[in-house]
Amino acid sequence: MGKFEKDAKDLLEAIGGKENVTAVSHCATRMRFVLGDDKKAKVKAIEAIPAVKGTFTNAGQFQVIIGNDVPIFFNDFVAVSGIEGVSKEAAKSAAKSHQNPVQRVMTTLAEIFTPIIPALIVGGLILGFRNVLEGVQIQALGQKMIDGVAQFAKDGEPIYNTIVDVSKFWSNVNDFLWLPAQAVFHFLPVGITWSIARKMGTSQILGIVLGICLVSPNLLNAYDVATTSKEIIAEQYTWYFGPLEFHKFGYQGQVIPALLAGLSLSYLEIFWRKRIPEVISMIFVPLLSLVPALILAHTILGPFGWWVGQGLSKVVFAGLTGSFKWLFGAVFGALYAPFVITGLHHMTNAIDTQLANDYGGTALWPMIALSNIAQGSAVLAYYFMKRKNEKEAQISLPAAVSAYLGVTEPALFGVNVKYTYPLIAGMIGSSIAGILSLTFNITATGIGVGGLPAILSIQAKYWLPFILVMLVAIAVPMFLTFFFHKTGFLTKTEEDPELQAEFAAQEEAEFSAPAEEAAAQEVSVLSPLAGEVKELSQAADPVFAQGVMGQGVVIIPSEGELVSPVDGKVTVLFPTMHAVGIQSDQGAEILMHIGMDTVNLEGKGFEGHVAQGDRVKAGDKLISFDMKAIKKAGYVTETPVIITNQDQYQTEPVGELPRVVERGSQLMTAKPL
Incomplete structure (x- = not known):
């Protein structure tokens, strides 16, 4: 008998039986089901199973949280059910049949950007640190001099030295750190085309090659296009194919051109794989996939993607800087946490990156960081109210710390969504913080670590207002969480004995001592x-x-x-x-x-x-x-x-x-x- 055989049988019955399962897979902690009819899943019964720590629906998949034992649970489930597990990609493909076109696009974007988020984060942190070294004028370091002449700003204010102006050591550190920062953001198309190939199950090395062809040094750097004369472009950076002319533009830092080029490559490879005999596929599939994709990238998709990307960033930038930016900040601040719950938040990475590349910074990322802080503050308030309850404290305190460090899923799924009123408190606090953030024009250099460490990615001149807005994002949700609890607003879930019993059963496996097992042998x-x-x-x-x-x-x-x-x-x-x-x-x-x-x-x-x-x-x-x-x-x-x-x-x-x-x-x- 498998370790989780009984729980697996109970889960199979509770999700509506074998005939209701279209596909099943698992990730690091969760069972992922695509169900024929979601309504047949008995959520209360599922969450009462000892091995189950929670459930939620995301991107067309009914997900059952198991924990680190999910591979063992998965094996026992497929054994008792007779249902073949599929890869995560196959499950996601089946799940898309439950999604509308917009949801499918959002899911695809999330799947593409998730693998490259670590690089974007480290790049954002490095840019933030370089921003301190070269962007913060420090009066104590003296007034900046060029050829013996004191420097003044246009408004007549003196310009003071920065750290790199007075320290050769830190100037070299700053120069050295430009290597990884440039690798992350200038060569971002390489990461995007690789991630697309990885997601689509096509040749990842071809994705990398295509990405390099978009940022080759033989092309005019995307950042130099605006300052290069038409004469030089015509003479040095144009291909002439008879009557056809195409510019030799690079796509450094461009998101949408890379997305379109990468997708074209993958779909071409899938198309040729099905039609070219295996004996010659190694020769012709890569050739007939890469070369046409490259031609499309530099003639149609790249220019079109550049136009769309700049247009999208201009629309969002207008919302961030226009007359009604307070309304944009209020709505985005309130809705970012629900975006995380539904998995749609990853799409903002593309917009953030495009804004940073087009305008030298992004006002969207500070609001994302403030939303993380607000949700963490709501959980922290909940912890203070429930700190004498060992189980609640064990969930809420680590969840609050995680949210303050930029990862809000434990806070959202462990506390806020479960009890609702902390979620609402966090959304209100985040909405107010969003209004203030745009009012003070707070801007980040790029994507960084969310939560409190986000200050490292904020442009130095906005540090003080960002600290003040962070205090708002901490204080308002905490006050509202205490207030909602005191007045009984939306506290039915928390006070309902039946639901509390179910939550207790759901969490029992997580907090009970692990059963002793026979020692493993080589x-x-x-x-x-x-x-x-x-x-x-x-x-x-x-x-x-x-x-x-x-x-x-x-x-x-x-x-x-x-x-x-x-x-x-x-x-x-x-x-x-x-x-x-x-x-x-x-x-x-x-x-x-x-x-x-x-x-x-x-x-x-x-x-x-x-x-x-x-x-x-x-x-x-x-x-x-x-x-x-x-x-x-x-x-x-x-x-x-x-x-x-x-x-x-x-x-x-x-x-x-x-x-x-x-x-x-x-x-x-x-x-x-």
Whole structure:
């Protein structure tokens, strides 16, 4: 019996049974369901399951929060349900059928920008630090002199030295830090085209090459276009193809041109993959994908994207600086937290980046940071009210700290959405802060760390007003949270004994002491297949390649026979016979998945030789499969062999990879953590 078998059965029943599940996958902490009818899911019953820590719906997916044990839970769920899990990308694709066109666009943008957010954050922090070094005039450092002449501003005020003006050391530090800052923002199109290829499951190196072609030094830098004369552009930066003329413009820092170019490349590659025979695909698919995408990028998509990007940034900039900017600040400040709840907040990264590139700064990012602070302050007030309740304190205090550091999901899902009135208090405080932020014209250099550290990305001359507005974003939500609780406003959820009992059951698994388990033992895993073994990161499916399901290797089989790699018990055997799970006698849980998306064959070409629950010895035949039939149907036969209970084991492949292995030869060692 699997660790979560009972909970998995209860969850299957509560979501409406097998027939209501269109697709299921999992991420680092959550089960992700695409349901035929969301109304059939019994949320209260699901959240009462001990292993479940919460639920919410986002981007067309019904998500069930499990925690770090989600890979184990997922395996038990697919075993008891007979439902094949799919990759996260496949689940997202199925979920899009539940979304309207606008939601699909927003979801796609979020998926593209999420992987590059760490780079944007570090770039924003570096720009913020450089802004202090070169942008803050310090009177104590003396008046700035050029060739012995004191410098004055247009209004007659003296210009004082900055740190880089008087310190050679900090001047060199400032110059050195321009390297990563430029890499992040000037070469942003490379990151975008790579992320698109990654999301679409196409060749990531082609995405990188296309991105480099958009920012090549042979092109006129996007930042220099406005100051370059038409004569020089015509002479040095124009291609002439007979009657056709195209400018050699680079797209440094441009978001929409990179998005359009990257999508064109991926769709071209997908198109040619389906039509070019595999034997010559390595030659013609990259060629017929990259070259047309590059032509489109520099003739149609790039110029169009530049025009759209500048137009979008001008519209938002007008809202941020126009006569009714107070209204824009009020609405955006109030709605940013709901954007986070729905997952739509990532789309603002594209607008922020475009504003920073077009206008030298963004007034949108300060309001985002203030919203994080406001939601964290509401949770902090809730903590002070509930600090004597150990469970509530354990949730609310860390959630408040996380929000102050820029990550609001724990605060939103752990407290504010659950009890509603802290969420409303935070939205009101954020709305007021948004009005004040635009009133004081507070501007950030670029995207940075949200919450309190956001001050590092704020342009130096706005530090004082930003600090004052931060105090508002802290004080107002805290006061309103106390006030709403005192007056009973929207506190029904908090005071309802039945709902409190459900929340208690939901959180029991998180705060109860973990059950003692038998100590894991080292296990030697033999190769279940003959063929070529490679690193798991080279698997075609990103869920396996990224190690989400577990750690191990991937094998390209040369024969269609899968045997047991260990002595143990068959814990998972899919009805389609394309995947099998075994728990070794030492405790390692091993999953072998023959091919990618081969569940679609519905068992054709597969023959099972064991049943779920059988005892097996290393070398016992498990599954036979027809490699030719699988390839003819358009699927690969590569087989990941992974240890799914990676919280207990660390895997070490035997020998250097890639290498050829025989069935029954040493494959890898699983060592207890």
